[in-house]
Amino acid sequence: MNRWLPILLSLAGALLLWAAWPTSPLTFLIFIAFIPLLRIADLVPHRGKYFGCIFLTLFLWNVATTWWVGNTTVPISGVAANLINTLLMSIPLLGYHRTRARVGQTAGYFALIVYWLTFEYIHLNWEFSWPWLSLGNVFAMHPSWVQWYEYTGVSGGTLWVLLSNILIYQAWLLRKQYPVPLGTFLWKTAWLPAAVVVIPFLLSSLVQYNFKAPDGPTVRVVVVQPNIDPYDKFAEEHERMQLDKLLALSAQKVNGTTAYIIWPETALFTHGVWENKLAYEDETALIRQFLRRYPQATLVSGATTLKRYDVADEAPQMARSTEDGTLRYDAFNSAIQLDTSYVTQIYHKSRLVPGVEIIPYARYLSFMKKLALDFGGITGGYGVTPGVELLEDTRTHIKVLPAICYESVYGEFVAENVRRGANLLFVITNDGWWGDTEGHRQHAQYARLRAIETRRWVARSANTGISCIIDPMGDIQQPLPYWKEGVIDANVTPGNTFTFYVRFGDLISKAAVAFCIVMILYSFYLKFRFSMPNS
Incomplete structure (x- = not known):
């Protein structure tokens, strides 16, 4: 079972991401859809095997949601698009796996958010651009959930998705590691992921309540x-x-x-x-x-x-x-x-x-x-x-x-x-x-x-x-x-x-890009520092 568990998690992650995506009515699944990928990172330390697992998840997700790209007179276009996009999506997850192994889980989670937001921003602004699967797009069928996009844009939805998955997964790990009565667990641990999931809904309702439609002649x-x-x-x-x-x-x-x-x-x-x-x-x-x-x-x-x-x-x-x-x-x-x-x-x-x-x-x-x-x-x-x-x-x-x-x-x-x-x-x-x-x-x-x-x-x-x-x-x-x-x-x-x-534009993504640059420069600094011979 342990041998096959990463593969089963890969399949579960692809299934959850596909089931959450428009125009499926199961959008709420996006709040747990990344948990299988987080679990794989904990179970598979070998980088090559980890890449194989996440590639399987991301490729199946791409094919299941955007297979129609190849439904033309040139079917190879769909295969190429899904393969290329899968490889590009793998980069932030590989970066997360590497960061987590080097500096710990908490820093790894921060890196995952920064790397994924940076990836989405780059994917919006270069000539290989394919932003169809930007995570914040998942809420398109539910505008009442994301009225606050007038402040953050789609990147706010991406941040919401990633942070919710990380905190729910962490709460599950703590519950598994330290079994306590359910009431104690809810009061001391589960309140944080619950708040991160629920507060944006409340903010959306508040924005919607205070919204004033454009006035003037029609x-x-x-x-x-x-x-x-x-x-x-x-x-x-x-x-x-x-x-x-x-x-x-x-x-x-x-x-x-x-x-x-x-x-x-x-x-x-x-x-x-x-x-x-x-x-x-x-x-x-x-x-x-x-x-x-x-x-x-x-x-x-x-x-x-x-x-x-x-x-x-x-x-x-x-x-x-x-x-x-x-x-x-x-x-x-x-x-x-x-x-x-x-x-x-x-x-x-x-x-x-x-x-x-x-x-x-x-x-x-x-x-x-x-x-x-x-x-x-x-x-x-x-x-x-x-x-x-x-x-x-x-x-x-x-x-x-x-x-x-x-x-x-x-x-x-x-x-x-x-x-x-x-x-x-x-x-x-x-x-x-x-x-x-x-x-x-x-x-x-x-x-x-x-x-x-x-x-x-x-x-x-x-x-x-x-x-x-x-x-x-x-x-x-x-x-x-x-x-x-x-x-x-x-x-x-x-x-x-x-x-x-x-x-002001997409401030969240721009902040993520800045953090990403700093993290990359710092990693080079550490590599250079520890490669220097002792004086």
Whole structure:
């Protein structure tokens, strides 16, 4: 039994983490899901065997929760993503195991929290970024539990999870080591982990009780879900048919009071449109003709845009070239804003999906830049040259962040744009690549956390679902089911106040990074000191 116990603990840890993750209703299991990993560290001193055990847990957790990444025409993408993410997740746990062996259990627990928060922060800010399984995301289905995210962001949830697991595990060890009457145990030992679990719930209720919704005039938004198969929509002969469908669906809800019409990611110009000619394209003219019937309305839509560089020195290093080499250009996953005028605004997606929209650090390995997976339409990766920061309606001075798909998972990125003046958040996405799996459901739930962190209304337009409206408390309104076309309209209030998180960003993660650097430097100091010969 002792021989197989670490393996059984590995399987139990994976099962608990999977069962706790959205969209499972068993979220509360996250407060004990890391305990098997902590126990393995106590039972397995050998670093190689320990790595094998934690790798098994983390790999099974990744596969069970994000297997859908491979549910595409390129299944190997899912295998690669799960393997790479498992290896990266192993690093903070290996660091914990090493620290615990060298300086003791208490310091090891502190190191675990610091290392894991640092890992999540790095995983949000480099080109291999995959923050889908950041521990604080686990509470996305329960906004009433984490209203205090307006102060801490998702990293506060990560800290809550890790600290709760450590304290519950320590209480169990003490109970096992020193058997005492249950009442004595509860009074002297169990109160601390209980308090750490319960107090955030109370704080959330307090924040919710004192919350004041954004005041001021409302604006009417119309969100369209066209339900176009993502594997068919990039056929060139379908572009006009898709535009007609989007216009027809919009007409069902648009009226003279509509301020915004929102279409999903890559709804327009699936094969690319030159940005300098966008205002004069036939499709743009048809949209402008439609909007003249509703002069107060502005369209925000996903599109694929192309930017040419007539001067060679202006072209980024990773820009594309035509076959004859006479033209350098970039392709962008964009959001465009159109109204009845000839003025267009173009926002470029900047948080790109590794392997699909960008090959990480390909500028250092230029031969790799053509390896981006083909999901239809533009292949070879997207450009990252900035467009406009926000889409602004010059008539109402409302500024919109049109977070494109993956960008809505990045709390600090969204907060930075709110700090720049975004009054409303639009999420435009095309989640249909992965079919009717947990992928699109998890993605929709994560948007609720952005609403809480920034206290902004969110309007979400998803090609095949789930389109919805999310209020500043994180509550979903009027969700449209997956694989069903439809239109929703709602009145939303542009926000003008800043939360603590918007003002100061992710302070918890930054503090963890600082502690991590200090700990690493100190370990080098100790190694150098004890390697010196005695004088």
